[in-house]
Amino acid sequence: MLIIKNLKASIENNEILNGIDLEVNAGEVHAIMGPNGSGKSTLASVLAGREEFEVTDGTIVFEGKDLMEMEPEERAKEGIFMAFQYPVEIPGVSTTNFLKTALNQIREYRGLQPLDAVSFLTHLREKMKLVEMDQSLLSRALNEGFSGGEKKRNEIFQMAVLEPKLSILDETDSGLDIDALKIVANGVNQLRSKDKAVIVVTHYQRLLNFIIPDFVHVLYQGKIVKSGTRELALELEEKGYDWIKEEYKSTLV
Amino acid sequence: MELSLNQVLKDLFEKHQKQNNGAPAAYAEQAFERFMKTGFPDRKSEEYKYFPVHRHFPESPLLAEKVEDPGAHLVFSPKLDDREAIHLVFIDGRLSEKHSSRDLPEAGLEIKHLNQLSSTELRELLEDHLDTYNVNNDPFIELNSSFLRDGIFIKTSKKSSTLPVYCYYITSAEDVNSFRNFRTIMVLEQDSRAELAEYFFSEENAGGFENFFTEVYAGKGSRLNLYRIQHKRGKEVLLNNINIYQKENSLVNSFTFSLSGKMLRNNLNFLLEEENCESHLYGFYFVDGDDVIDNHTTVDHQKPNCFSNENYKGILDKNGKGIFNGKIYVRQNAQKTNAFQSNKNIVLTDSATINTKPQLEIWADDVKCSHGATTGQLDNHQLFYLRSRGLDERTAKALLLHAFAFEIIDKIELDPVKDYLTKVINKLLGYQFDN
Ligand SMILES: Nc1ncnc2c1ncn2[C@@H]1O[C@H](COP(=O)(O)OP(=O)(O)O)[C@@H](O)[C@H]1O
Ligand SMILES: [Mg+2]
Secondary structure, eight states: OEEEEEEEEEETTEEEEEEEEEEEOTTOEEEEEOOTTSSHHHHHHHHHTOTTSEEEEEEEEETTEEGGGSOHHHHHHHTEEEEOSSOOOEEEEEHHHHHHHHHHHHHHHTTOOOOOHHHHHHHHHHHHHHTTOOHHHHHSEETTTOOHHHHHHHHHHHHHHHOOSEEEEESTTTTOOHHHHHHHHHHHHHHOOTTOEEEEEOSSSGGGGTSOOSEEEEEETTEEEEEEOHHHHHHHHHHOSHHHHHHHHHHHO | OHHHHHHHHHHHHHHHHHHTOSSOHHHHHHHHHHHHHHOSOOTTOSTTTTSOGGGSSOSSOEEOOOOSOTTTTOOOOOOSOOSSOEEEEEETTEEOTTTOBOOOGGGOOEEEEGGGSOHHHHHHHHHHHOOOOOTTOOHHHHHHHHTOOOEEEEEEOTTSOOOOEEEEEEEOOOOTTEEEEEEEEEEEOTTOEEEEEEEEEEOTTOOSEEEEEEEEEEOTTOEEEEEEEEEEOSSOEEEEEEEEEEOTTOEEEEEEEEEEOSEEEEEEEEEEOSSSOEEEEEEEEEEOTTOEEEEEEEEEEOSSSOEEEEEEEEEEOTTOEEEEEEEEEEOTTOTTEEEEEEEEEEEOSSSOEEEEEEEEEEOOSSEEEEEEEEEEOOOHHHHHHHHHTTOOHHHHHHHHHHHHHHHHHTTOOOHHHHHHHHHHHHHHHTOOOOO
């Protein structure tokens, strides 16, 4: 589904991603872990198409198409969704209103009929139940005055509504208490299917107790320095990141 | 050049006085004397620094002729409201009876067309009601009084209904030399309520110079919503002074929507003459093409315990030039004044500009005042967020601009005006959503 080869990206001439190779197939869940500042959010943003980052080398192919050629909205229409680490507040724009427009633009792109007001509402209700989202949040301005947890839940709610093929969750677990975490994880799990894939970015293994990954990668200084299975996450939880850093340094000499 | 403009106006004034079909001679003469003291604004004039009005005044100004019904041959009905309401349609500053519906006896309003009053009646009306206070010595207020001949007088009483009054000012004149002065006088008697919407409109061929002056006397305990919608497509200059005199316990909400105009200037002056007045000044301007739109506002707190709140927002596109100047005066005995001001702008292109300037002058010590101005582009993070959800760039931009403008539109209490503005502004911003 997604093939990243030797991806390098920089911002203001600082190289942040240093040659990333990653392959994600339909049906898989990949966890990307790593200490703060290692480039996890940068990777997620580059996949979503944030223009501040300049891709200096490498390729990203999504379902056989060159992702780099696409505007952020085209990527969304192709089926990529990123849950932001820091969702922005947009005063004056209601979640419902903008989601309806987004969903219908995506449907149009895929050759589907737009949903009318009634079917959209039915669709919305179903997804609200899934993430136990409160109606009152939806009629308010997008994320404005939402608590950290409410913002994260709103991200997962939007993911559920838009039904992407590849979801990238950037630290969706941070700022969530255990109940909210379970709800979010449950939402993600219900959307897992053999033709969908998920990339979970986190630096705690806590979330991975609820969303069981098929693969775990450690990102450090803009490179994937170690890959493994679920056990790697447990090892990181136990030992921290220092041994990874040591191991990585020794490969440099 | 500047000197000669004053001379041109002097000649015009003398000619006008001789014809003796305008305001009472003494009234006009005093006004013209005051005008001559300041003279026509030139390039050194601080108040008109960014609005070079001297370059746009006709070289040989012509006052409009008296016509029977200027709208007799026009097929035009830009009604903002389908419900029962009072509609007064003016074409080039002349009332068109054909298009107006003012005689609603049940409304219980007193409406007088100044042009139909005898000189004595006009003098009496001016003496009874007019007490113009020219807070910033604006020369156009004096010119308006000097050439006063046409206008409308509206008076509400406690017994009158609150049917909205719509004034449509339509420009059809094409002559660049045409110089039109028009006065709107609204008197709210004690405890009365009213809604007044002033709508300025023109087609592409319109030209000339328009000097409008609206005066509102808000009596004790009265409440007024005042809407001003400016959507001009012609080449004419619109100079618009609005004075609002508020008495004890009155409440006035003013809305100014400047949607288009080659040269458009509003001087909105709130004069809080007694205690416990409340004033809200909302504004939205969209400056596109080569338009120049200038909003100068003054809130003059003269007495204690008044509250004023101002919120103006603007979007500047193409080569548009926007100007905002917000004066707040708090006079020495206006203790316990609360005065707030905010001006926010979004600039969409490199060649669009906005000049924004708050001007607070406070002589009292126990006051709460704040002001803030921001100018920026659309927020990139917000834009990316929306696009990452699948909205194309154009739609995402329109959605953000709509949200920006909607904060002001949302304050409108008169539904037909709100619906109309929502529709027109969304169209201007390229926003097309079905809900
Ligand atoms: N907009 C930016 N401008 C400059 N540096 C940035 C920007 N965004 C991220 N960085 C830098 O890139 C590095 C990686 O950041 P990030 O991808 O957010 O890491 P992570 O998500 O793994 O914590 C950090 O050193 C950070 O300071
Ligand atoms: Mg991060």
